[in-house]
Amino acid sequence: MDGTTDSSALDLEAHLPRLTARGVILSLLVSNHPAQPTPAQVVRAAGAFDIKESAARAALSRMVSGGDLIRTADGFHLSSALLERRQRVLHEVRQETTDWDGEWEIVVVTGSGRDPGDRATLRARLTRLRLAELREGVWLRPANLVRPLGLVGQPVELLRGRPDGDAVELVAALWDLSAWEKESRRLLGLMDLAVSTVDRFTVATAIVRHLLTDPVLPPQLQPHPWTVANVHTAWAAYQEEFVSIPEVGGGAEG
Structure with a gap:
């Protein structure tokens, strides 16, 4: 191979x-908020992703009836609940951290006989x-994240401590770090190869899902190599592209 790859490949x-x-x-509507695209514009944009018109219109209908979208005379816009959920996802991608002092967050599930749901x-x-989860009902992580746990009213006990044993080995027991790193490199490689708007959009969507599973380890516990920073950089660099997907946001068609 000569190292060049056509997007069609x-x-x-x-x-x-x-x-x-x-x-x-x-994703299209979120990325183009606050534009209010018409049904024809949404269907046409979805078609670029090989979504058939019938499937797109059926999805729009279900999303309106389910409260995800609101239809107006001008077009569709996202519900406030969906926008809040989107903001929550973005916040979860960009976790705020603090210097790690060696302590761990420990959550022990105390309830028993609860409903499976x-x-x-x-x-x-x-x-x-x-x-x-280290073992049944015992969850933990290095205490380097700055966020509310929001577990009031849940059947759990919240603790802080320094578990016995080597912290690096404990992290390796909690997360499959080699698999996470392998997926990071795979997605970065796909983003490098992706040329078309649709391909880059598709890879960026997968990158978001991947970052939502990032263990957000303190530097002292990160394996080597650990390319999480590169994945965040790729996602940040994509943001300008993410809001400029064609066919959505302008004009007034039915």
Whole structure:
């Protein structure tokens, strides 16, 4: 190979999950907020992602009835709840950190016999807080994040401490760091190869999902190599592209 790759040679379906009609439309509308595109503009933009017109219109209908989108005489706009959720996701991507002093956050789940749905919801919340489960009901992470836990009323006990053993080994037990690093490099490689607007959009969406699982380790506990900073840089560099996807935001068509 000569090192050059035509965008048509990048078969993203072989590398990344196919984007759903709902996912594409939400991403397009979020990226172009506060524009209010018409149904025709949204359908046309979704078509660039191989979303059929019937699927796009069905997704729009479901999203309006589900409260994600609001339809006006001018077009669609995002509900306040969805915008708040988007802001929450962006905040979760850009975790605020502080110098690590060796302490760990420890969350012990104290409730038993709870509904499976409640247990799943709590696990999801703890995961979003970048905690990892060491053993059944015991979640922890280095205490280097600045954010409210928001676990008031949950069946948990919140502790701070310094667990026995080597901190680097504990981190390795909590997260599959080699797999995370491998995925980082794969996504960075795909972004380097992606040329078309659609391909870069698709890879950027995968990068966001990946960053939402970043363990956000303090420098003392990061393995080498650890390219998380490069992934954040790639996502930040994409932001200007992210808001300029064609077909959405201008004109007034039905």
